[in-house]
Amino acid sequence: MSEEIDFDQILGKYHSDPFEYVDIFAEHTGTVRFLVEKGNDVEAVSGEWKHIPGTALFEITRERNPKKNTATTNGVVSEVCSELEGSFVEAGEKLMTIRHPLKKKEIIERILQEVLFIFPAPERAKYFFTLDIQSRIKKKGAREISVKPGDEIIIMSLMKRDTPVYYNGEPGVIHSVYFQPGVSVDQGAPLIGVCPTEKLPMIQKIITRVKADWDQQPK
Amino acid sequence: MGSTAEINSLSLLSSAVLDDYFFSVELPARLREGNKADCDAIARYGAIVGSEIRVYPSLDRTMDRARSYITAREQKGLSVASGSLILASTLNHSKGRFQRSWHAPPGGIWGCLILADTFLALFRNILPLIPGIACCEAAMQEGVSGAAVRWVNDVLIQGKKQAGFLIEGFSSPVHHEQYHLLGFGLNVNNSVFPEDLQESATSLSLVCGHSLDLCSFALSFFAKMRWYTGLLFHEEVQWLARGGGDEYQGEHPILKRWKALSDTPGKRVRFGYDVMQSPQYEAVVTGLSSDGGLVLRHDDGSVSIEHSGEIRYC
Numbered sequence: 001m002s003e004e005i006d007f008d009q010i011l012g013k014y015h016s017d018p019f020e021y022v023d024i025f026a027e028h029t030g031t032v033r034f035l036v037e038k039g040n041d042v043e044a045v046s047g048e049w050k051h052i053p054g055t056a057l058f059e060i061t062r063e064r065n066p067k068k069n070t071a072t073t074n075g076v077v078s079e080v081c082s083e084l085e086g087s088f089v090e091a092g093e094k095l096m097t098i099r100h101p102l103k104k105k106e107i108i109e110r111i112l113q114e115v116l117f118i119f120p121a122p123e124r125a126k127y128f129f130t131l132d133i134q135s136r137i138k139k140k141g142a143r144e145i146s147v148k149p150g151d152e153i154i155i156m157s158l159m160k161r162d163t164p165v166y167y168n169g170e171p172g173v174i175h176s177v178y179f180q181p182g183v184s185v186d187q188g189a190p191l192i193g194v195c196p197t198e199k200l201p202m203i204q205k206i207i208t209r210v211k212a213d214w215d216q217q218p219k
Numbered sequence: 220m221g222s223t224a225e226i227n228s229l230s231l232l233s234s235a236v237l238d239d240y241f242f243s244v245e246l247p248a249r250l251r252e253g254n255k256a257d258c259d260a261i262a263r264y265g266a267i268v269g270s271e272i273r274v275y276p277s278l279d280r281t282m283d284r285a286r287s288y289i290t291a292r293e294q295k296g297l298s299v300a301s302g303s304l305i306l307a308s309t310l311n312h313s314k315g316r317f318q319r320s321w322h323a324p325p326g327g328i329w330g331c332l333i334l335a336d337t338f339l340a341l342f343r344n345i346l347p348l349i350p351g352i353a354c355c356e357a358a359m360q361e362g363v364s365g366a367a368v369r370w371v372n373d374v375l376i377q378g379k380k381q382a383g384f385l386i387e388g389f390s391s392p393v394h395h396e397q398y399h400l401l402g403f404g405l406n407v408n409n410s411v412f413p414e415d416l417q418e419s420a421t422s423l424s425l426v427c428g429h430s431l432d433l434c435s436f437a438l439s440f441f442a443k444m445r446w447y448t449g450l451l452f453h454e455e456v457q458w459l460a461r462g463g464g465d466e467y468q469g470e471h472p473i474l475k476r477w478k479a480l481s482d483t484p485g486k487r488v489r490f491g492y493d494v495m496q497s498p499q500y501e502a503v504v505t506g507l508s509s510d511g512g513l514v515l516r517h518d519d520g521s522v523s524i525e526h527s528g529e530i531r532y533c
Binding site: 125163 | 316340343344346347348371372384385386387388389390399464465466468491492497499500511512515517519521522523525526527528529
């Protein structure tokens with residue numbers, strides 16, 4: 001983590017293009033049929049339990065078994081690989097891009113994720129802190145909790161199988177918690193962001209600066 | 220029939236006795252339904268289950284004993300046989316998930332199966348389905364009717380819980396081997412429950428109206444655990460031979476068997492991560508996904524799939 005942060009450069013980047021470009025890939029092999037066009041608005045998954053699927057983006061048929069793929073983020077379809085319409089695609093092939101407009105909170109999170117050590121979810125599952133960490137967070141707050149490599153900090157729960165997850169990043173304090181108890185987290189999505197204690201003032205400076213700067217900008 | 224102490228004793232259990240039972244009772248029954256080559260392969264893959272059996276008169280928790288056993292073996296430079304079973308006639312500080320109390324007096328089967336985590340990621344989700352199937356089949360073999368599995372692996376008889384299972388991961392401290400510790404609690408001859416469990420728990424002796432030979436029932440249960448664990452490994456091999464991939468094509472035979480034994484599909488349920496403390500919503504179960512997830516239809520018509528959490532029937 002660098003001591004010096006070029007705030008103007010970081011903020012300038014987000015001011016000039018306050019979007020995230022989310023590439024969508026084929027989950028498995030099959031014949032693809034697109035269900036949206038470039039410029040279409042798409043809605044993300046919604047509902048209190050995230051049970052209402054997002055806009056259907058495309059359908060892949062494998063062995064006469066069609067499977068619809070839906071949007072997980074809202075935005076506008078900025079690119080469709082329409083030359084693939086009706087053809088056989090491999091798993092992992094890029095099919096389209098969604099341009100997602102970033103909110104202030106998301107921008108802060110993205111900047112923080114560049115400077116914090118992000119500890120990702122090993123599998124799609126539900127996660128919760130171990131009882132010890134949970135009680136310490138309750139008493140003192142997450143930012144008072146120090147973690148180091150090898151610590152058992154989180155339990156991964158999947159099909160009534162609870163597996164301890166061991167922290168393997170930089171030592172520091174838990175600055176950001178990205179999961180909620182009872183809500184599934186995708187594989188690779190961030191679980192916690194950890195910051196070395198001495199860098200906490202710099203992190204706070206980033207948050208304050210982004211908030212102030214963003215609020216001053218004309219809407 | 221012997222004395223109560225004899226009937227409730229697991230001390231006669233050993234890996235050799237389990238081998239005898241498996242090859243003289245379980246495998247011949249399976250051979251009547253499947254082809255010999257597959258059955259023999261499944262038997263070979265499953266043979267690890269109960270390859271070592273340790274029976275204690277009393278323990279605090281068998282999961283804790285499994286952890287300390289693995290640790291002690293590693294510290295001596297020794298390894299732990301995957302499939303080892305740790306059993307106790309009674310547990311002093313047993314608990315279920317979320318620190319819920321679990322009454323474990325003499326007469327039940329309380330223990331932990333240690334399995335090294337050698338499963339492929341795609342098949343690991345199927346493992347928790349196995350103990351529910353094995354227990355249900357063992358109960359049916361004793362003539363019990365109405366035994367059914369509630370997702371993920373609770374066994375209910377006449378709506379009351381007869382057996383419960385949980386799996387905890389463990390990373391060994393010396394060699395950092397990953398293990399699944401599969402804890403099990405089967406109410407067999409124990410017939411008195413604490414007040415808070417009287418409405419929700421039952422045992423086989425209460426259902427049958429007589430005591431069962433605990434050792435025989437344990438053999439039947441462990442033989443079926445051995446069969447389905449072998450089947451899980453065998454299916455991995457078959458799937459790899461077909462070219463593998465990101466998904467399991469078709470219906471996994473363990474999932475198919477689970478569906479045949481479960482009364483969950485079609486039920487309206489309360490769902491929650493800890494459903495007793497924090498129920499989240501009610502929905503109707505329409506089926507299981509190919510990886511064992513619960514497919515739920517909400518009142519607004521939308522459908523979601525849950526892979527972790529628990530249910531209670533409405």
